[in-house]
Amino acid sequence: MARLTIDPVTRVGGHLRIEADVAGGVVREAWSSGTMFRGIELVLRGRDPRDAWMFAERICGTCTGVHALASVRAVERALGVTVPTNARLVRNLLAVTQAIRDHVVGFYLSQLPDWVDARAALTADPAATSSLARSLSTWPQASPEYFRGVRDRLAATIEGGGGSPWANGYWGHPAYRLSPEQDLLLLAHGLEALDWQRRLMRIHVLMGGRDPHPQTYLVGGMSLVPDWGGPIGPGTHPPVPDRNAPSALSDAGMSIAEDLLVDARTFVDQVFAPDVMELARAYPDWATLGAGVRRYLSYGMFAEDGSDDPVQFLPAGRVAAPELAVVDTADEAAIGETAAHAWYEDPSGPDTMRRPVEGETRPAFSGSLPITSFEGANHYSWIKAARYNGVAMEVGPLARMLVAYAQGQADSTTALSTALTDLGMTADGLTSTLGRIVAKAVETQVLARRAGSWLGELRTNLATGDLAVADLTRWAPASWPQPAEGWSLGEGPRGSVGHWVRIEDGVIRRYQVVDGTTWNASPRDGSGSPGPMEAALVGTPVSDPSQPLEILRTVHAFNPCTACAVHALGRRDGTVGVHVRDLEARR
Amino acid sequence: MADDGLYAALMRRGMSRRSFLQFTTAMAAALALPASYAPRIARAVEGAPRLPVIWLRGQDCAGETEAFLRAPEPSAASLLLDVLSMEYHESLMAPAGAAAELSLTTALERSAGGYLVVVEGAIPTGAGGAFCLVGGRPFADVVREVADGALATIAVGACAFDGGVPGAGGGVTNAASLREVVGGHTIALPGCPLNVENLVATIVHYLTFEEWPARDMMGRPLFAYGPLIHNECERRPHFEFGEFVQAWGDEGAQKGWCLYKVGCKGPETFGNCASVRFGEGTSWPVRAGHGCIGCTMPDFWDAMSPFYLRLPSPVPPFPNLTVDMVGAGLVAGVGGLAVVHGMGMYVTQRRRRAAARREVAARAGEGAVAVEPPVAVAAEVVAAPVAADLTEAAEPAEAVEVTGPAAITREPEAAEPAEPAEAVEVTGPAVITPVPEAPEPEAPEPPPAPAGDRPEVR
DSSP, rough: EOOOOOOOOOEOOOOEEEEEETTTTTTEEEEEOOOOOOHHHHHHHOOOGHHHHHHHHTSSSSSTTHHHHHHHHHHHHHHOOOOOHHHHHHHHHHHHHHHHHHHHHIIIIHHHHHHHHHHTTTTOOHHHHHHHHHOOOSSSSOHHHHHHHHHHHHHHHSSSSOOOOOOOOOTTTTTOOOOHHHHHHHHHHHHHHHHHHHHHHHHHHHHHSSSSSSEEEEETSSSSSOOOOOOOOTTTTTOOOSSSSSSTTTTHHHHHHHHHHHHHHIIIIIIHHHHHHHHHHHGGGSSSSOOTOOOOOEEOOEEESSSOOOEEOOOOOOEEEEEEEEEBBOOGGGGEEEEETSSSTTTTTTTOOOGGGGGGOOOOOOOOOOOOOOOTTTTOOSEEEETTTTTTBBOSSSHHHHHHHTTHHHHHHHHHHHHHHHHHHTTOOOOOOOHHHHHHHHHHHHHHHHHHHHHHHHHHHHHHHHHOOBTTTSSSSSGOOOSEEEEEEEHHHEEEEEEEEEETTTEEEEEEOHHHHHHHHHHTTTTTTHHHHHHHHEEEEEOOOOHHHHHHHHHHOOOHHHHHOOOOOOOOOOOOOOOTTTHHHHO | OTTSSSHHHHHHTTOOOHHHHHHHHHHHHHHHHOOOGGGHHHHOOOHHEEEEEEESBBBBHHHHHHHHHHHHHTTTTHHIIIIIIEETTTTOOSHHHHHHHHHHHHHHHHTTTTTTEEEEEEEGGGGGGGGGGGTEEHHHHHHHHHHEEEEEEEEEEHHHHTTTTTGGGGGGSSSEEEHHOOOOEEEEEETTOOOHHHHHHHHHHHHHHSOOOBBTTTTTTTHSSSBOOOOOOOOTTHHHHOOOOOTTTTHHTTOOOBBBGTTTOOGBBSSHHHHHHHHTTTTTTTTOOOOOOTTTTTTTHHSSSTTTOSSSSOOOTTTOOHHHHHHHHHTTTHHHHHHHHHHHHHHHHHHHHHHHHHHHTTOOOOOOSTTTSSSGGGOOOOSSSSHHHTTTSSOOOOOOOOOOOOGGGGOOOOOOTTOOOOOOOOOOOTTOOOOOOOOOOOOOOOOOOOHHHHHHHH
16 A cells, blocks of 8 residues: 655635545555645624624635625624525626636636547647537637648647646646647647636626725625716716726626626636536546446525525535435534544544534644655645535535436526437436536536526616615614624535524624635535545546546545635634734724 | 746646636736736746746735635646646645655755745744744744745735734744745735735746836735725716615615724725636626625735724825825825825814723724714815715714825824824825734723723723
């Protein structure tokens, strides 16, 4: 049994280390370790709850806006606020834009080098690549000249003598199976995706004021307003329309967003989805690898009404293989976390399972530096283990699509069935590394088709004269319940996101986040059961331990983001012996 | 082939001569240079080989990386392929583990003394560095090793600039800035996240002039962090005329009025957000109806929060004041004048104001912006600055503080309930560092009475 270590695991959010015991060319056991801790929830203590979303948003810049939304929703539930329709729709638009972007970029930027041999692509025949592209899609950028240009440009960078992101990749590894033309096609589309996502995210700049980290959320709504349409009174100054930068809720602003969403749908249907299908057809054996825990959880995504527990476009629920058709509820009360194998101390003992609202852990690093191996280490991660009724659950696009499919959600059912038919794949094959990638593409299609209609609803609603963007009845601290406790359960692209907040005397007393990657990349729990990613790695082939390409395939299929996953509600008198920088001086 | 110049590379990927010249003109503008510099920039950029870059991520959220991916022309794809030689970037690179470390060591050897180090995220020094480990090693060690042979080091974003959100309120990980870890002359491009155009412009400045742009004492390039946001803000005229958003979504909001009263930190924040904007000039937070949160400023998470609390003092009435003028001491005389006129009154008013705020807090606030001071101090209004007077036109009079350039320095708010008076530091005009507010005391329950500038916050 040989211990294999990948650190840093690149192309993930945050910092991730994977260790695996390999025997007979197969992973027997694996350990997933988040190696970065910031303590943002701790930083939130004592803050104004109306500010919380700005802090929480900084949990992740890739999942931009995801934690801001989760945070305002948690505070709004605590305070009893219902957001106006306009605000809900703008939030959906921000979230759906980010989700589409994250899925597409997650594939091309994070996953492509696991499946596409960049060096082999340099030998591709541009004319053959062009024919291939035209056989797959009507996407116009498909001429031989175009592919020749991309190939030469890549060659200049990869073989030009300097460094590049492609240097030292596992090129030539026997697990690469695409033709050079397929390689070149996908790489070219990856470069196009980089340009496309920048344009798409202008929606966030319009509606969020900046990107990443949109800055227009408010507890109670959004700060965006429609342009003034009424008369200008004497003694005041009329607004000056800025034709270069129309405001988001003006006709011009919404037209920009509409065009970008149409572009997004085109790109997803003509580039992203066909590419994923092409890749999936070439790697059918990966539909039998990386199954993991085969229990799936979704909190649901995209509110269709303004209530605390709204009807959601993608429904909440739980399913488990093999009976994927049976849906159970997803209850907030069943969610727990344990630090049994994470670098925290729990006053009630290491195996304690706590509800997030009662989270009470303290950072307590117990390794020796530098870390060479986790062999013999009882604690090995800054990620705590999230569990549902004590068991590990996989979350993310695959979980959402399976739950939506089981509930008969029309858009998802249609798209998923079409994809499965195309690939000759069974629903059972979805519970795999390849299934995660396919489900992501399917979900992106579903979302890209839906996104425009939220914009339409927004237009229609504004046209009725409903200009409300924020409910301010609970803006003033005097109006807050005492104490106030709330949570939000929702979904980011990479999985279920829950925020819990307790407000006393007008300030945050407790704050806790359980992110998608807290579920997927979690370490073992008190019973020794591995997290979903650890479980999924068992059985993964490793043909060359010095080039653990196959392990990366399964890891990246989860799109882990440990920046999101790692958190702790600690205490300032924490046990790590860290002294708070110049806190004394500030006093 | 890779080293035959950025210009050739850009042409190869289909950038036209025209858009190249537009790019160089835009860069000249971003760098606050006359347009006549565009040809010089073009010449420099045309001949430049790809610049080796090592991008390190510590206690980060990948926000700066994401900002980088949103770079306008030359786009991220172009930067990665044609402009920069991205030797190491964990979010973007194909190799992992040992192979990734090989990329790093190769770059350190091959480009010794000639590579640019970009650091994103704070650098935790607590618990022996265990709060951020890369390859099993404390991130701080990696940073020191890599910065050692660098051409220059750039801190991107608020976290690398001053510890950012992991260091807010002191944090628990001893999150340090790049400057604290490597010392010396780092370049800082703060912001949460930074505006990527400032990063590109900084690099273009180096390619053009073979030196890094002029910086302030915290390493922030003046072209980007010299302007006061309030001075360049499109809503500024409404400030002058006393037209304020009073509550979110109100008529004033729809008319694009000034966000000062709902907490905008633009009057105390230096940055070029208002003019450069984000997303190729698409928008910026104030355009989208939300106040500036001061994210380019030191310790902004503490110094600028609560974010919906209006700033304690109106801006000094010098519309064209910029930080470089302050630095150059050009307004020293004016500052002195203001101090003479205002300081006596200022001290009194700060005290009264702090007491008033506490009173508001005790009543737990009311109205849309619950943190407004009460209106009882009308007698204290000093009529000298006309603009400030107009500021308050929309409301019954409030205390108006007359402050000189020294007001750019924020005084720490008293944290002790027993000590209502606030220390007033009459600092020289050159000091532009806001002193952060004192963080809350420890959290024993029940909490002590409200104090200082954060009424609802205990």
